[in-house]
Amino acid sequence: MLGKGGSDGYIMDSETTQRCGTCVFWGGPRRVGQDGKTITVMGLGWCNNPQSPNYQKMTSPDHGPMSHWRKWPAIS
Numbered sequence: 001m002l003g004k005g006g007s008d009g010y011i012m013d014s015e016t017t018q019r020c021g022t023c024v025f026w027g028g029p030r031r032v033g034q035d036g037k038t039i040t041v042m043g044l045g046w047c048n049n050p051q052s053p054n055y056q057k058m059t060s061p062d063h064g065p066m067s068h069w070r071k072w073p074a075i076s
Contacts, residue, residue: 009042010061014075022059024070032074034040039075040041 005015009029012021014037020026021041032057041061047054051068 009040012039012041012061014039015038017034017071018067018069019070020045020047020059020063020066022069022072022075023049023066024057024072025052025068026061026072027061028059028062036075 011033012019014022014032015069016022021028021030021039022073025048027048029042030045033040033041044060046057047057049055049061049068049070052066054063054066
């Protein structure tokens with residue numbers, strides 16, 4: 001799920017489900033890798049899902065599993 005960290009951030013597999021870093025409602029700094037198979041995450045992010053118990057809270061990209069998770073369209 002999460003790979004190497006470092007100055008470039010955390011590397012997540014883009015097929016990871018039910019984790020904040022791959023959720024459409026997560027408001028953290030992230031970018032999809034050129035191959036589309038990875039996501040580089042640069043820190044914590046806000047939960048913007050009003051149905052989540054973490055709504056308006058800061059979460060890590062690997063937080064979960066979350067039952068209210070929805071796939072981030074950038075990795076579809």
